[in-house]
Amino acid sequence: MSNDKSKTTAAAAASQQDDEPDDWDKRIFSTGCADENAKLTDCYYEKKDWRLCKAEMEKFRACWKAQGNDVRTAMKDA
Structure with a gap:
């Protein structure tokens, strides 16, 4: 029985x-x-094609610029 308890404890620790x-x-x-990233990732996961996620990509890109991340990462528009 102690073996079952150790499995439960290990599973709980992994979950935590x-x-x-x-x-x-x-x-x-x-x-x-993070929210925009999650929506973009979810879109890709569901559709398996980035081209079908243009709206989500634009929202992420707008957020990225609004937060100043393009300066922080020295990102350039292509």
């Missing part, structure tokens, strides 16, 4: 770790555009 933001999440949140 998943709730903590990792370095990637922290970087996305620091841009101020």
Whole structure:
């Protein structure tokens, strides 16, 4: 029985770790555009084609510029 308890404890610990933001999440949140990024990522996940996510990309791009991230990352419009 102690083996089952250790599995439950390990699963709970893993679940708790998943709730903590990792370095990637922290970087996305620091841009101020986490919601726009999530919507863009969800769109791509659903449609499997970036060309079908132009509206989401434009919203993300507008947020990115409004937050000053283009200056911060030395990004240039193509």
